[in-house]
């Protein structure tokens with residue numbers, strides 16, 4: 001892959017956005033969380049933990065055909081989800097891609113896309129929407145979509161997708177086909193070829209300067225404001241379906257897991273897009289406990305479900321719920337951690353959470369040093385009481401359902 005210069009100019013120190021300098025609040029008192037304080041923490045972390053590397057040029061010229069587009073245009077892959085529509089993470093990616101200050105073309109793939117492609121065309125900054133609407137793509141697979149994006153890549157300077165499970169499956173394949181090194185998990189776009197992303201479990205921020213001929217990027221900017229509505233809708237270009245034999249071959253050669261439509265089609269918001277996330281940890285020994293105590297809380301708050309590694313290992317939920325270094329990095333307004341100790345590998349995934357509430361029976365659990373509010377209590381007592389309160393409030397607010 002690319003040769004690197006200026007790598008790791010400074011060793012990353014063990015500094016996080018939430019650290020033990022700030023005592024935990026045990027009880028309903030905010031320990032910290034002033035926006036200004038957070039900004040200071042973030043700046044301090046960046047100053048102390050920032051280092052840089054450069055991805056060099058010297059790539060073989062791509063054999064991709066030009067599609068006659070201006071040289072500096074961004075191509076964004078937009079995910080569609082059954083019963084959700086356009087993935088909120090993709091909308092955030094379009095908004096964030098505006099930082100390149102160049103036209104954005106979007107690619108949308110799936111089935112029955114008339115409304116969704118129109119919705120994409122109405123987003124500010126989007127000047128063209130490529131739409132591949134085919135029953136074969138109702139459950140999209142990474143390989144054919146990577147192939148499609150590679151064929152479209154032409155003169156696009158930036159190829160972007162949200163750093164979702166699926167986006168992270170597609171974009172490295174695109175990068176490999178284009179013979180460039182992908183820049184994964186970008187949290188901030190500095191300029192057209194300079195990006196920031198968290199490294200060392202979120203303890204440092206790496207600045208990557210890429211001088212490659214194309215930037216293939218996954219954006220982990222779930223907190224970005226969704227794009228505005230455009231005054232004029234973009235043009236929609238229908239893409240012809242690739243030949244069936246070609247698709248079948250692509251599946252046969254390297255089949256990847258189909259998108260977990262069971263999870264994405266559920267009524268709960270997806271973990272990376274949810275404003276509120278309720279997460280369970282090692283305290284949950286069995287899936288039944290998760291179902292009994294945590295799922296009602298998530299439903300009552302219309303929250304996404306998250307988990308630490310032990311909860312995933314116990315089969316309480318799928319790995320798509322994992323939060324942390326090897327799972328998702330999320331930025332909800334509210335994160336409720338139940339029976340989670342606060343290991344740094346887990347905390348790496350919630351650096352950008354605005355408010356953290358921890359429920360843990362151990363007052364010494366490290367999670368309290370990283371929480372804005374804490375409740376020292378056994379979850380088997382705390383959660384039913386909280387759920388009962390939420391249900392009562394819901395019944396009061398909606399008396400018509402009270403029968």
Ligand SMILES: Cc1cc2nc3c(=O)[nH]c(=O)nc-3n(C[C@H](O)[C@H](O)[C@H](O)COP(=O)(O)OP(=O)(O)OC[C@H]3O[C@@H](n4cnc5c(N)ncnc54)[C@H](O)[C@@H]3O)c2cc1C
Pocket residue numbers: 280281282283307308309310311322323324325326327338339340341342343344345346359360361362365377378379380
């Ligand atoms: C390379 C690497 C990568 C990793 N990546 C991740 C990652 O991405 N995400 C991740 O989560 N982990 C990750 N881990 C694992 C991580 O190190 C921790 O082991 C894990 O986060 C611990 O999860 P936990 O706190 O939920 O469980 P535990 O450590 O088992 O803690 C359970 C907590 O629940 C509390 N508790 C127990 N019973 C109750 C009760 N009845 N009521 C209330 N509280 C109770 C306990 O006091 C304790 O604090 C990684 C580890 C490695 C080595």
